[in-house]
Amino acid sequence: MDKLEIMKIALCGYMGCGKSTVSQLIASKKGLNFVETDLKIEKQENLSISEIFTQKGEIYFRKQENLILKNLLDNLDESVLSLGGGTPCYANNLQMLKETQDLKLVYLKLTAANLTNRLWSETHQRPLISHLSSKELLDEYVRKHLFERQYYYLQSDYIIDANDKSAEELSDEIINLFY
Ligand SMILES: Nc1ncnc2c1ncn2[C@@H]1O[C@H](COP(=O)(O)OP(=O)(O)OP(=O)(O)O)[C@@H](O)[C@H]1O
Ligand SMILES: O=C(O)C1=C[C@@H](O)[C@@H](O)[C@H](O)C1
Ligand SMILES: [Mg+2]
Numbered sequence: 531m532d533k534l535e536i537m538k539i540a541l542c543g544y545m546g547c548g549k550s551t552v553s554q555l556i557a558s559k560k561g562l563n564f565v566e567t568d569l570k571i572e573k574q575e576n577l578s579i580s581e582i583f584t585q586k587g588e589i590y591f592r593k594q595e596n597l598i599l600k601n602l603l604d605n606l607d608e609s610v611l612s613l614g615g616g617t618p619c620y621a622n623n624l625q626m627l628k629e630t631q632d633l634k635l636v637y638l639k640l641t642a643a644n645l646t647n648r649l650w651s652e653t654h655q656r657p658l659i660s661h662l663s664s665k666e667l668l669d670e671y672v673r674k675h676l677f678e679r680q681y682y683y684l685q686s687d688y689i690i691d692a693n694d695k696s697a698e699e700l701s702d703e704i705i706n707l708f709y
Pocket of ligand 2: 544545568579613614615616617656657658
């Protein structure tokens with residue numbers, strides 16, 4: 531495919547890998563829309579992600595995530611889409627992403643150790659890890675969880691080694707894949 535035809539980029543990866551930060555940089559550098567599934571769900575529910583998990587439960591969240599992704603992909607313009615950490619791992623989300631014309635799925639891959647270091651100061655905002663009270667417990671959780679999820683993330687069109695790179699560098703590396 532001609533590089534210039536690809537105008538839809540979706541970033542996936544584990545919590546804290548930089549999806550939101552890097553997607554926004556790519557969108558602003560290339561004049562594309564920035565879209566984030568988590569933000570869409572928060573807006574629809576008028577609740578934060580943590581509040582949705584607590585008040586309505588994870589199954590409800592996953593159902594809304596699937597419906598919102600379907601709606602987004604059916605109507606997607608030139609955009610950079612920042613997915614939720616679990617999005618490709620549930621329902622038919624990965625299949626929908628792979629079947630969307632002109633969309634390329636990019637995995638921001640970080641080691642479990644680097645993810646743990648980054649997430650340790652930010653656990654309170656993330657409902658799946660907010661109960662983990664020590665860095666050792668967080669590390670153990672991330673290792674197991676990442677192992678389960680890599681199966682899905684690794685089916686992305688592009689796998690980017692995001693260890694020890696700034697968000698600026700990563701945004702340029704991804705832009706260079708397509709433009
Ligand atoms: N390349 C980078 N190097 C160092 N820190 C980064 C990098 N990219 C993002 N960060 C920082 O890591 C944290 C997580 O980044 P961000 O929120 O973009 O990740 P995310 O993948 O969107 O997470 P979530 O799955 O929770 O939505 C933030 O504090 C952000 O400033
Ligand atoms: O990794 C996950 O399963 C999640 C990541 C976040 O982006 C949110 O979508 C939510 O906290 C669940
Ligand atoms: Mg994010």
